[in-house]
Amino acid sequence: MQNKIGIVKNPLSVIAIFAGIAEISGTMVLPHISPENQETFIWFLMTFPFSLVVLFFITLNWNYKVLYAPSDFKDEEHFVRLTKATQSDLINKFNEDFSDSIDDSKGDIATETLGFHISSKDVERFVGDSVMKASTGKIRTKEERLKHKEIRRSISKLQLAESYLMADMVLNKIESKLGQVIERDMVFEKGGQRFPFDGVIKNGENITAIEVKVFNKNTLNADGWNRFVSRFDSFYSSLSDTEKKGFSLVLGFATEEPTEEMKNMLERRLANAKFNYFLEIYQVDELTREHNRTAS
Numbered sequence: 001m002q003n004k005i006g007i008v009k010n011p012l013s014v015i016a017i018f019a020g021i022a023e024i025s026g027t028m029v030l031p032h033i034s035p036e037n038q039e040t041f042i043w044f045l046m047t048f049p050f051s052l053v054v055l056f057f058i059t060l061n062w063n064y065k066v067l068y069a070p071s072d073f074k075d076e077e078h079f080v081r082l083t084k085a086t087q088s089d090l091i092n093k094f095n096e097d098f099s100d101s102i103d104d105s106k107g108d109i110a111t112e113t114l115g116f117h118i119s120s121k122d123v124e125r126f127v128g129d130s131v132m133k134a135s136t137g138k139i140r141t142k143e144e145r146l147k148h149k150e151i152r153r154s155i156s157k158l159q160l161a162e163s164y165l166m167a168d169m170v171l172n173k174i175e176s177k178l179g180q181v182i183e184r185d186m187v188f189e190k191g192g193q194r195f196p197f198d199g200v201i202k203n204g205e206n207i208t209a210i211e212v213k214v215f216n217k218n219t220l221n222a223d224g225w226n227r228f229v230s231r232f233d234s235f236y237s238s239l240s241d242t243e244k245k246g247f248s249l250v251l252g253f254a255t256e257e258p259t260e261e262m263k264n265m266l267e268r269r270l271a272n273a274k275f276n277y278f279l280e281i282y283q284v285d286e287l288t289r290e291h292n293r294t295a296s
Helices: 011-032 035-062 087-097 106-111 120-135 142-178 222-238 241-245 259-269 284-295
Strands: 081-084 183-190 193-203 206-214 247-255 276-283
Touching: 011 035, 087 183, 087 193, 142 193, 142 206, 142 247, 142 276, 142 284, 183 222, 193 222, 206 222, 241 247, 247 259, 247 284, 259 276, 276 284
Parallel strands: 206 247, 247 276
Antiparallel strands: 081 183, 183 193, 193 206
């Protein structure tokens, strides 16, 4: 087996090598020095290594930064750190992503167990009654308005449950395509800021962030899209030049729109992106059929 020999970087090792060379050289020079100066030279040889060690520890105690190269001494505030997303991170991200598509109770929905509690008969009856009242110029009662709100909440929860399921399927497809394990629900910490992502692949200095969305053209408004993209811009801007070179973003979408049409629209909206990105677009119907085949 071939042993790899590298450059000596440990300061004490450097001192030992330097002192050793000085001692050997001094021994060779000693016979050529006049007898009256040999005693002084011997004292120099004995005190020289000790003086080097003392100076090293003095420097280490009061000005240790000068002993290391820039690559050896890092300020953690200037380098990205990857951690698992907390419940608070996920809720904040949820509220940001769905602020335009969910009613004012979205915060409660995010923390509740997703479920559909209103029967189809209740929905049909209450909606039918509301249409009948509106057509005859009548206004819903307080009880009816509360019931309708509950129906809207249940429908929203059902839509979210389906969105989470499809997002997970998209992540699985991206993972299979890339051939690498995706760490789910991760947060990048940088300079006191937290940037959550649905998934992350980190190989050395190369960072691949993955974000998944389920939407169609009619659910994609300007404000929501700007918030969505600004999160990536903010994260990318916080990276160092070295980290920017290794950063890429994979955007996965599940949509009911034609795939090519959605791809063209997204590419137009991302035309000014400063970072490298890749689009992975999947049809909702295809995901549904695949899920039903797996479940059956």
